[in-house]
Amino acid sequence: MAWTKYQLFLAGLMLTTGSINTLSAKWADMFSAPGCSDVPKHSFSHPFVQAVGMFLGEFACLFVFYTLLCRDRRSPEPQMNPGPSFNPLLFLPPALCDMTGTSIMYVALNMTSASSFQMLRGAVIIFTGLLSVAFLGRRLVPSQWLGIFVTILGLVVVGLADFVSGHHDDSHKLSEVITGDLLIIMAQIIVAVQMVLEEKFVYKHDVHPLRAVGTEGFFGFVILSLLLIPMYFIPVGSFGQNPRQVLEDALDAFCQIGWQPVIMVALLGNTVSIAFFNFAGMSVTKEISATTRMVLDSLRTVVIWAVSLALGWEVFHGLQILGFLILLLGAALYNGLHQPLMDKLPWFRSRAPEEGGGAEERERLIGGQG
Structure with a gap:
């Protein structure tokens, strides 16, 4: 069955904005500019400020939800189901997990390549x-x-590729690359906890996906914005990558943006792309299938890798291809993408999961991820 122009547009929008999300975050990390009070030129290393921007993008999904709802209610035959009323505090625990996991990943992105980050x-x-x-x-x-x-x-192979490339990478020390990779994997534990919390306590209330993402974005944006204040005074020694060596120096970030306004373009790219990515991803699931969304999500890793190589942000390593292909195979097996082929071979037919193994449940586990 051929895709319509609208479906092609949605697939392209998801692939493009999903790739821009990671690339713009990495682009911001590559800038250098002076700081406040005549602080010499230094790299833009403000992961928590970047995380605030990402949550602002998720928060924007709430405005999209209410805009679509208002437009639908004005139509002669409303079709949009806003879902039942619910306690917004249900989203607080998963939002805290999202906030912690995202912040750790942005810290790690400063230490490793964009392609390894995505893989x-x-x-x-x-x-x-x-x-x-x-x-x-x-x-x-x-x-x-x-x-x-x-x-x-696949993770072991990608880690080996980073270990090999770390010996030849001028922008990152080998210890930084390894630390960054470990932080990304550690962050996935927190993201997994977030998904399980959403599955157990949130989705049984049949909350609209855009409303769910937007509510989590609201909590993440407000809480992390407030936490920037104590972070400004918390010393972290040599671990701090800003001149004052504190957990986060938001004032330094704003001063650097003032000296180098292009950084704001990168930050806005991250904020806007995450909003459109969530909208496009949920629309792809509705208009095409959850399986298509999973395939497109894997393809954006290829786009991120290709763009990073083209821009000279990283060097080519064959092990990364092998690692990516193995990770792709693992995702395909876990998400059941092999099943249509197996169903044609009677001796390979396997019984479907009895509880929550369908595409709808797996779709819930990939919603709202940047």
């Missing part, structure tokens, strides 16, 4: 699968367990 985020499959078995009582079929083990193998 290593595939580790979320491992922890989501294990936590869903432990806390949601879900039973994974053999292909999903195989997908988890294949994903672990």
